[in-house]
Amino acid sequence: MSSPVERGEINGFHVVDPDLYDRYRTEVVALSNSYQVDINEFLPDDGTRKRGLSDAEIAEKLGLDIRDVTEIRVVAEHDEYPIEEYEASARFKDAAAASYREGGVKNLYKGDPPPTRR
Amino acid sequence: MDELDWVSIKSGLLEMARKRGAEVVRVGDPALLEDAEPGLRPSDLLANAKSMIVLGGAAPRAAEWESPRVEVMETVGTADRMTALGSSLARHIEETYGYYAMNVPTATDENDKAFLDFKAAAVVAGAGSPSLAGPVLDPTYGFLYLTVILTTLPLPPDGPLDEAACPAPQCVEMWDEKGTTPCMAVCPIDDGGCLGGEIQEGLIIKRRYDQERCRDRVYHYWTPGYQAALERALDEPDARKRKMILYGSFFTRTMWSITYSGVSQGQCFECIRACPVGSEQRELV
Numbered sequence: 001m002s003s004p005v006e007r008g009e010i011n012g013f014h015v016v017d018p019d020l021y022d023r024y025r026t027e028v029v030a031l032s033n034s035y036q037v038d039i040n041e042f043l044p045d046d047g048t049r050k051r052g053l054s055d056a057e058i059a060e061k062l063g064l065d066i067r068d069v070t071e072i073r074v075v076a077e078h079d080e081y082p083i084e085e086y087e088a089s090a091r092f093k094d095a096a097a098a099s100y101r102e103g104g105v106k107n108l109y110k111g112d113p114p115p116t117r118r
Numbered sequence: 119m120d121e122l123d124w125v126s127i128k129s130g131l132l133e134m135a136r137k138r139g140a141e142v143v144r145v146g147d148p149a150l151l152e153d154a155e156p157g158l159r160p161s162d163l164l165a166n167a168k169s170m171i172v173l174g175g176a177a178p179r180a181a182e183w184e185s186p187r188v189e190v191m192e193t194v195g196t197a198d199r200m201t202a203l204g205s206s207l208a209r210h211i212e213e214t215y216g217y218y219a220m221n222v223p224t225a226t227d228e229n230d231k232a233f234l235d236f237k238a239a240a241v242v243a244g245a246g247s248p249s250l251a252g253p254v255l256d257p258t259y260g261f262l263y264l265t266v267i268l269t270t271l272p273l274p275p276d277g278p279l280d281e282a283a284c285p286a287p288q289c290v291e292m293w294d295e296k297g298t299t300p301c302m303a304v305c306p307i308d309d310g311g312c313l314g315g316e317i318q319e320g321l322i323i324k325r326r327y328d329q330e331r332c333r334d335r336v337y338h339y340w341t342p343g344y345q346a347a348l349e350r351a352l353d354e355p356d357a358r359k360r361k362m363i364l365y366g367s368f369f370t371r372t373m374w375s376i377t378y379s380g381v382s383q384g385q386c387f388e389c390i391r392a393c394p395v396g397s398e399q400r401e402l403v
Contacts, residue, residue, distance in 0.1 A: 033155070036327040040248050041241050043325065054156045055229060074230045080330035083346040086368065088310070089335045089386070096304055096388040097188045105300070105397045 016071035024062060028072045031058045034080075127215065128273040131207065135173050138203050141259050142174035146243025147275040148268060151235060157227070158235040160268050164220050168272040171207065172245040174254075174262035176200050180400045183391065192338065193375075195384025197224045197263040204265035211269055219269040239266045244276045249284035250315045250322060251301040251389035252332065257283040260396020261387075285317055288394045293317040300392035313389060335386035339368070339375040347372065 029035060033052030043049040055073060059066040132143040148160035148167045160167045176199040182190050204221035211219035227233045237254050240246050245264065246254035253261045257279070289299040298306070305311035307326050312335070314326035334342050347369050354360040363369060375382045 034329050036325070036329060038324055038326075040322075040325050041238060044323065048323070051153075051155055056156065070229045077230070077330055077333070078342055078345055081334050081346075083343075083350050085331070085334050086338055086343050086346065089338055092310075093188050093192070093335070093338075093386060093388060096391060097186075097191070100391050101184070101186060104401070105392060105394060 014067045014071060016068050016075065020064075020068055021072050021075060024064065024068075024072055025076045027062060028058055028069055029076050029080075031061065032073050034073070034077050124273055127271070131171065131211070131273075134210065135171075135203060135207055138206065139199065140173040140175045140203060141177070141262060142172075142245045142256050144172050144240075144243040144245040144276045145273045146170040146172060146239060146245075146277070148239075150242040151238050154235040154238050158232060158238075160234065160239075163222060163233060164218060164268045164270070166218075166270050167268040169269050169275065170239050170243055171204075171267040171269065171273070172240050172243040173200055173204055173207070173265050173267070174240070174245050174256060174259070175203070176263045177259060177261060177396075177399070178387065180402045183387075183400045184402075191387050192385040193378075193382045195387070196381050197265065197383060198380045200224075200263045200265040204267050208267050208269070211267070211271055215271055217269055217271040219267055219271065222266045222268060224265065234266060234268075236264050236266060240264050242278055244279045247279050247282040247284060249301075249393070249395070250289075250299060250325060251284075251305075251313060251393060252327060253390065255283040255393070255395045257281070258396065259399055260393060261390045283395045285320065285322060286394045290317060290320050300394065301389040304392045305389050332386070335388075336384055338385040339372045340379070340382070340385065341376065343368070344372045344376060 031053045032055075033039070036052070038048050039051055040049065053061065055069045056066050058064070058073075059069045062069070064072075128145060132145075135143045146169075148170045151159050151170075152161065156162070160170060176197070178191060178194055182194050185191070201221065201224050208219035208221040211217055222234045222236075224236075225233075237248065240254040241248055246256040246262070249255045254264065256262055260283075285293070285299060289301075292303075293299055296303075299315075299317070302311075302313045302315060305313045307314035307328055312328045312332040314324075315322055316324040334346075337343065347363060351360050351363040351369075354363060375385075
């Protein structure tokens with residue numbers, strides 16, 4: 001069990017070591033609520049349903065300092081997709097909205113967004 | 119006070135919330151959230167909270183859904199109207215009844231997490247049910263913005279809905295025919311989107327959700343977009359190109375959106391646009 005950490009120690013300007021980030025990024029994200037696989041309330045309570053772990057729980061599981069876990073998770077969550085994802089997102093939204101305007105909720109957008117936004 | 123008084127007080131509070139614009143008003147038992155992730159539980163915020171009042175409302179207007187300009191939807195999505203209503207109700211509880219009442223902050227807590235598991239709070243109060251798309255859905259109104267008031271006032275809880283809004287009958291039919299649903303067809307997790315799942319005998323039995331991609335779309339011209347563009351600018355060694363990034367349209371719009379953060383919080387609605395739950399509310403002439 002890691003020692004208690006004061007609030008200021010957690011959300012002060014603690015910067016994670018990039019090598020530590022590279023090493024644990026995948027594990028931390030998988031244990032957190034970031035990429036959710038079968039966690040929701042409506043799923044069967046037969047072991048299928050589970051929740052993401054808190055940073056403290058992840059720290060204990062991986063033997064890391066909670067401050068590093070928090071920083072690894074926050075950085076990884078924002079680092080998952082590059083800026084190009086935002087242009088793809090704009091095209092997606094335009095195409096999906098256009099399908100709706102043409103035929104309402106029954107006229108589903110089926111992919112293949114136009115190559116440029118306008 | 120006897121039981122009848124609590125019922126009357128609850129009725130009065132919920133009626134007040136409805137008159138001020140809430141479409142859905144329910145009360146949940148905060149003890150039911152004690153198995154949520156540590157840090158996202160009612161007891162982390164207010165000791166001895168006895169009730170959780172969940173208000174839903176302020177959905178985008180039908181004309182906003184109908185607009186040919188996607189930018190309209192990217193700009194009007196906000197929880198602020200419900201937050202203001204929740205703060206008003208919390209103040210009324212404290213001043214009228216002398217019980218603690220906190221409108222849970224809708225911003226992020228330290229460590230970039232929410233203050234409470236809002237979705238779980240809404241579900242246990244019956245202010246909607248979970249969905250494959252992600253948002254809690256009210257059977258009549260579909261997607262709504264939420265606010266949660268934690269209070270030591272011991273109101274009788276309503277409890278979860280008896281029947282889930284998701285999957286809707288149309289979605290079960292589509293799943294049986296095509297192996298997908300409207301929301302997953304629009305935003306498929308295995309093809310550049312955010313949503314995945316399976317339905318069996320009308321019930322959702324599996325679900326996958328790419329929270330990062332969803333956040334990049336929902337907060338498109340906001341903090342995540344700002345960070346991504348700034349990183350690209352800092353990495354750009356050519357000062358002239360760097361200037362084009364920093365003064366360009368994406369970065370500029372992102373800065374404006376952050377400035378007007380009270381009105382441009384939700385910037386992607388495509389899974390809900392395709393959702394049949396509450397869609398009749400958007401069909402006007």
